[in-house]
Amino acid sequence: MRAEPLVLGIETSCDETGIGIVRGTTLLANTIASSMDEHARYGGVVPEVAARAHLEALRPTLETALAEAGVTLDELDAIAVTSGPGLAGALMVGVGAAKALAISLGIPLYAVNHLVGHVGADLLHGPDEPEHELELPTVALLVSGGHTSLLLVRDLANDVELLGETIDDAAGEAFDKVARLLGLPYPGGPQIDAAAATGDPRAIRFPRGLTAPKDQERHRDDFSFSGLKTAVARWVEAARDRAELEGASEVSVPDVAASFRESVADVLTAKAIAACTRLEVPRLLLGGGVVANARVRALAQERADAAGVTLRIPPLSLCTDNGAMIAALGARLMREGHEPSGLDVGADSTLPVTTVQA
Amino acid sequence: MLLAIDTSAGTSVAVVDRDRGILAQADEADTRRHAEVIGTLIERVLAEAGVTPRELSGVVAGMGPGPFTGLRVGIAAARAFAFGIGRPVVPLVSHDALALDAREPLLVVTDARRREVAWSSYAAADELGLPVRVGGPRLASPGDLEAAVDRYAGYLRLDAAAIPAGPLGMLGERLFAAGRAFGPTEPLYLRAPDVTPSTGPKRVTG
Ligand SMILES: [Zn+2]
Numbered sequence: 001m002r003a004e005p006l007v008l009g010i011e012t013s014c015d016e017t018g019i020g021i022v023r024g025t026t027l028l029a030n031t032i033a034s035s036m037d038e039h040a041r042y043g044g045v046v047p048e049v050a051a052r053a054h055l056e057a058l059r060p061t062l063e064t065a066l067a068e069a070g071v072t073l074d075e076l077d078a079i080a081v082t083s084g085p086g087l088a089g090a091l092m093v094g095v096g097a098a099k100a101l102a103i104s105l106g107i108p109l110y111a112v113n114h115l116v117g118h119v120g121a122d123l124l125h126g127p128d129e130p131e132h133e134l135e136l137p138t139v140a141l142l143v144s145g146g147h148t149s150l151l152l153v154r155d156l157a158n159d160v161e162l163l164g165e166t167i168d169d170a171a172g173e174a175f176d177k178v179a180r181l182l183g184l185p186y187p188g189g190p191q192i193d194a195a196a197a198t199g200d201p202r203a204i205r206f207p208r209g210l211t212a213p214k215d216q217e218r219h220r221d222d223f224s225f226s227g228l229k230t231a232v233a234r235w236v237e238a239a240r241d242r243a244e245l246e247g248a249s250e251v252s253v254p255d256v257a258a259s260f261r262e263s264v265a266d267v268l269t270a271k272a273i274a275a276c277t278r279l280e281v282p283r284l285l286l287g288g289g290v291v292a293n294a295r296v297r298a299l300a301q302e303r304a305d306a307a308g309v310t311l312r313i314p315p316l317s318l319c320t321d322n323g324a325m326i327a328a329l330g331a332r333l334m335r336e337g338h339e340p341s342g343l344d345v346g347a348d349s350t351l352p353v354t355t356v357q358a
Numbered sequence: 359m360l361l362a363i364d365t366s367a368g369t370s371v372a373v374v375d376r377d378r379g380i381l382a383q384a385d386e387a388d389t390r391r392h393a394e395v396i397g398t399l400i401e402r403v404l405a406e407a408g409v410t411p412r413e414l415s416g417v418v419a420g421m422g423p424g425p426f427t428g429l430r431v432g433i434a435a436a437r438a439f440a441f442g443i444g445r446p447v448v449p450l451v452s453h454d455a456l457a458l459d460a461r462e463p464l465l466v467v468t469d470a471r472r473r474e475v476a477w478s479s480y481a482a483a484d485e486l487g488l489p490v491r492v493g494g495p496r497l498a499s500p501g502d503l504e505a506a507v508d509r510y511a512g513y514l515r516l517d518a519a520a521i522p523a524g525p526l527g528m529l530g531e532r533l534f535a536a537g538r539a540f541g542p543t544e545p546l547y548l549r550a551p552d553v554t555p556s557t558g559p560k561r562v563t564g
Contacts, residue, residue: 042553046551046553048426048551048552048553049551049553051426051427051430052426052430052545052547052551054434055430055433055434055437055545058434058437058438059437059438059441062438062441073441073442073444088427089426089427089430091393092392092393092427092430092431092434093430093431093434094434095393095431096392096393096396096430096431096432096434096435096438097434097435097437097438098438099396099397099400099435100396100397100400100434100435100436100437100438100439100442101438101439101441101442102397103397103400103401103404103411103439103442104411104438104439104440104441104442104443105411105442106410106411109397230562233561233562233563234562234563237561237562237563238563343397343398343401344394344395344397344398345394345397346391346393346394347393
């Protein structure tokens, strides 16, 4: 029997330089260098800062990943790379490097879709863990600072459909912005999560974007967090003004954080579960950095259980942006006999999910 | 033999040999398609030169100056290729390629976008024909260039739309042969990233 392909994946779509190495579905290395600290003072990812950081992190991250996997470059069967969607300048660093590396080693290149990569993360298992098939079809909810997308995956390599996505801010961005509003540092997700722990999620009823009956037609599976962010800002400003004028008590950061988080978790999970029910797909997969949010996970589990939906959440290190998921998708494409990508493939910041391989 | 890559303007890739000169060079003038064309151009020059990656002894990278996004593609590719074959990167100032064997003082000027140019000034090449940079690389607005460059009138001005990788590669070969130092290890962006540090949230209500 031929051994599964050994694939190195390169991910540079946002602020994480991810290099992953897999053998088929076995995870051998998942190395990530993040430029998050450099973005902290700006309150969000600055594309040019991210792109510069990718260029500097590339080689050390490659070296660490190879050492961690215990493999040499000569052993690799293919290079996989994220060609989109993501930040254009950041993607180009990865694409340029991946092409050169593939040519230098004389091996094929697989340029793949970042979002479908998040789904591919669920294929992976540790060297000592049993294999598990990705059960299909599945609905996938992918939520991070860069994207908020709901997908229907019938076949990982050939049939992925975009059900809906955010029409303004990504959910992760909303966490960052609300954290800033509350005087909490970047990135906002973990900060809001921590502050919310002692707050009352029912203290303030913040709006649920695109859930009104009139939105059910056009935006049934879409998300919107811009209005929520503004609503939180208005509420906080009004409360602070009251505090100043009437000596009322200051804004309860835990209550605002908990109420805001509840709104986000509610909309995300309600729409995902509704899609499962409507499409009669009894499976939901979560991916993206917002999965780190305890309330999002808990509410997803609660609602999945109630709806008879099986919920899958890969380990957090495979949910945030990483190269291993890109390698896993590349290995799957290779195993299914897909031709490598052409060397003229570009970076496409708006690559649609229907294009699994560019 | 060296592979040379420069994306400080368009995309240029070459294979050079110290004794036989430029064996192959391929160029794409478009300044927005670096990531798309880089692989095809590398493959083409290797084929044309009849060279396998492992026969190369290093990879020359044009470190700029040049617009950020494109410049990085070439440097990323050069670094990755060098890593793949286990050979060193040879970083060079891109402008220096045009001052190789210069017989008289030379002012190299390239487009830096945002209504600015990048410039480097050179004395005549030394006894080995190697560039002697005396000013730059720096940025200036086109109108201020005369004031920015010391003794501006004494230079032959060369406005370049591209940096050819062939001469850049030959510069690498000749610097190595002469035991001279190579260029900067970091990209010559010459501009800080475009960002304004956060000043705290703005009010949404009046
Ligand atoms: Zn992502």
